[in-house]
Amino acid sequence: MNTRADSVIGLAKVLFPFLMGVAGVLLLALPVRLFGGAMPMPIIPLAVIFFWSLYDPLKLPASSVFVIGLFQDALTGGPFGLWSCVYLMVQYVVLSQRSYFLGREPQVVWLGFILVAVGAAISVWLVMSLLAGYLLPLWGLSYQIIATICFYPVMGQGFRKIRRRVMQEM
Template identity: 55%
Template sequence: MGYRAENLLRLMRAMAPTILGVLGVLMLAAPIRLFEGAVPTPIIPLVIVFFWSVYGPDYMPSVSVFLIGLLQDLLTGGPLGLWPAVYLVTQFIVLSQRAYFLGREQKVVWIGFALASSLAGIILWLVMSLMSGVLLPMTALALQLLATIFIYPVFGIVFGELHRRVLVEA
């Protein structure tokens, strides 16, 4: 393989988590609803930010996290800067606890994700309540976070395989 092709391949590997984050935002913003809207759409970018902050922080720099959040704000019509702030706070917390998560059973990491998701939900709810001037109902957000928490193990397995086969073994 030529020098340029190797460099391009290396760049694509390094960008894989960021590309997954962008795809997650596009899936979240798409007008597709699971089971005809009976199940809220999971916040897949939150899963991506959490997973890669634990297992591959070099592949998910803060700039990527910020851009993923900004894209989500632009596509979903949210207040500009809200999702970048939520994702960056999540990344900061995860990175501060990364040594604890590494080498633990997936159940422990899943509980960590549930706690991080809950904190992200509280931040979202507080900011949106402050912006609207009233305490907003939490039901829809809580259901969306539950859907996100329940799909984490599936994405954890897939991303774990991607990390092992494409990024580590390459």
């Protein structure tokens, strides 16, 4: 009985970050118009994947990242594989730099997120430019990335609180 409860809790722990990523994708696909459409929707799954890959990679395995990316591709109508590629790349970069970022001040981690987000944006821009056959304008994506970067400290705080609670209770 106990082992069964343990496995349910284990599953819930893995499902939790995954569901947050999925919720982030849904927010990207919903007709949310922040400030009357003046502010682009932050790419929340990027922050989810960055945070959990850094602090708790076992709770957000590559398969979760892959599914979140594919779901985003399907719901936003982009080419299949684009966001899953980008997110898995992000996870790889974060995992390889973990030993540096763990335990550092939030500002340092934020700087890391900025680098990762800019890298992700450039990859998306390059792939979509390849698809279009010419270099696409960058400003739209820049706004969205800036919104995501500005929003990260708030999201990071939220994720920290959620993680503490989950770790305490489970």
